[in-house]
Amino acid sequence: MNILAQHIVKKFAGVTALDDVTMEIPSGKIFGLLGPNGAGKTTFIRILNQIIQPTSGTITIDGNPLKISDVERMGYLPEERGLYRKMRVAEQILYFASLKGMDDAAAKQELEVWFERLEIGNWRNKRVEELSKGMQQKVQFIATVLHKPSLLILDEPFSGFDPLNAQIIKQEILRLKENGTTIILSTHNMESVEELCDNIALIYKSKNILNGNLSDIKQSYANNRYKIVFSGYYDKLLTTLTPSIKILCHEVEGNTTTVNIEVMQDIPTNEVLQFMMKSGNVLSFQPIIPSMNEIFIQVVQQQNQE
């Protein structure tokens, strides 16, 4: 399911929640929707779900305008989880599936598969209020994916899970991706973004400020920073330093020195390496690629300065 959102604007009684947001969510990939709290991510998700309508802008799915029946091909896991507390597990999941238009027999069959996968079949006749929080999260996850949606929207899917269960859910998300599901992952957990996402968009103060392929973005923020380990003297390096190279930090351990440098001008990697070789025997040389966390903070701070 390829989704193209163009120039989306959403105003709530005078407050602009989304301001001219354009993004493409490619089919069969995991798309990270990032941004601080209150930036407008949930509003964008609700527009995709057709819970609310945009003030202006268009959304197309595989080239066709978004229509009401599309909600049946979507699965939505809201950040604020919601289950009927008094309803029993199996009954509840089947109810949500039927609201998505799934055939009852097929739903029952699929339910068994998921019960086995997430190992909660023993709880099928328990009321939701009797379950632990993590267990409830699993129930909610199954309720979201049971009807085999082509588009899966997951808002903070790992919250409430212990590391073990978070890993299980991660694997299931990857499995769904392999089966061709398009997945939107909205999260503050940058580790999982790096681990899972192919593409990202960063929404900040109602605007889309960063958009594209995750590794491309990371490469572009890798600007001329290197981590070098060499055997030689740090002092010697300092004496030979040229103004075009700036040392960010260093660490000396016996004869071995580790430095992080930033090259000020567009100097080819080979030249930097040659320069380093003068100071000692280079043991390792690698460009520093910033984490998504660093990029996030950097981009948001830049925006604030502007």
Added chain:
Amino acid sequence: MGKTAKIFKREFSSRVRNKSFIIMTLLGPLLLASILIVPMLIEKYEQKREKRVAIIDESNLLGQTLRDFDTYKFTVVVNATVDEMSETFATSGFDAVLFIPNNIYSSNSVILYSNVWVDEALKAYVGYALRRDLEYMALMHENVSPETIGKVSTPVFVGVKKWNAKGETVETEATMEKKNIVATAFTSLILIFILLYGIIVLRGVIEEKTSRVVEVIVSSVKPVQFMAGKILGIGCVGLLQFVLWVVLTFGLVVGAQFLLFPEPYVPTQLPEMAETLGTGALATQKVVTPEATSMDYAINLFQTLEGVNWIVMLGAFLIFFVFGYLLYAAIFAGIGAISDQDTETQQFVIPVTVPLYIPFFLLPLIIADPNGSLSFWLSQIPFTSPIAMMARLPFGVPYWQLTLSIVLLVLMCVILLRLSAKMYRSGMLLYGQKFSLKSMFMALRTAETSDEK
């Protein structure tokens, strides 16, 4: 199956299977039936037992005039005093002692002694009988002939009849009284039903909001469909419970009556009334009730109410019952949609239901003047019409007024249902906010900008 039907099914089946529903459905009729049966039982038991009343008569005359009444047997005990009687009372076999002092002609008072609280009926009877005796004696003393005395003490029965425009008698006191009963019964049913199940709708919506299920649901179902399924589902649960209550209560009462009173049950009459009605042709006109069982009375009520078109009456009842519920359920759902906590919402329930209470408390005024302007307007305004129109109907309402009232009610229902569906969708965006007029306004404005799906 449409999505509305799926919502309906869940609302209905999850509530009907609920333990509290089953308990309430069984407990309700037991309670209602016992309210009806217990007094009968007590009366039956009391009736069977003969009660002996000793008379200490210092006047040596009045005591002899008291005839046995109902289960009370009067015995004059000669040469006894109150002190003696009080000492031997426990073993005397008497249930009460009537003391007539010799100064009765001036003091006009007697005393009933007993170890239990004396029955009102006995008290009334003794008072009535002695009053007549004293009156009789006083008049005799003035040399008034017994015939004249008989005429003087004849009570006058005032019959009331109502004419229609053509001068035909359409209403007597007896039918008027029955119509009162019909009007009160129908309006009470509607009031109770709306309050009971309207609140359940409110609770349900709030529960979905606080448990955040609502976001999952509106990502699959249109709010209008959701609202309709929910309100109809709970309405049907209510209807089922009501029907079960009526059927079970009826069954229990009939069963109890059959077991306890194989002969028709006759409630005790106050002596005053019995005496009054004992003579004269008017007696037959009024004494319909005591001859029949309470069930017969209901059937009798149904048959003898002339001038009431039962088909129109029951049809209208159904319409006002259903749409009255829908109207208020929509309001309750709307309130639930934009408020967050059960407790703070309760205070808004009362002002909202005021339009229901107004015609209910004004019932006597509506019945007194069913075609007056107060009755007319209350029966046309959609919020008060379910109650007010049902109060007017037994007394005859022009068809155009009935039709207009129904049309207005249905229109208002549709408007409010759509409005509350909008509030439901946008109310979701107002998590954690207190209910206020401002938030309601915001919800509606937001709903307008987000259009229909």
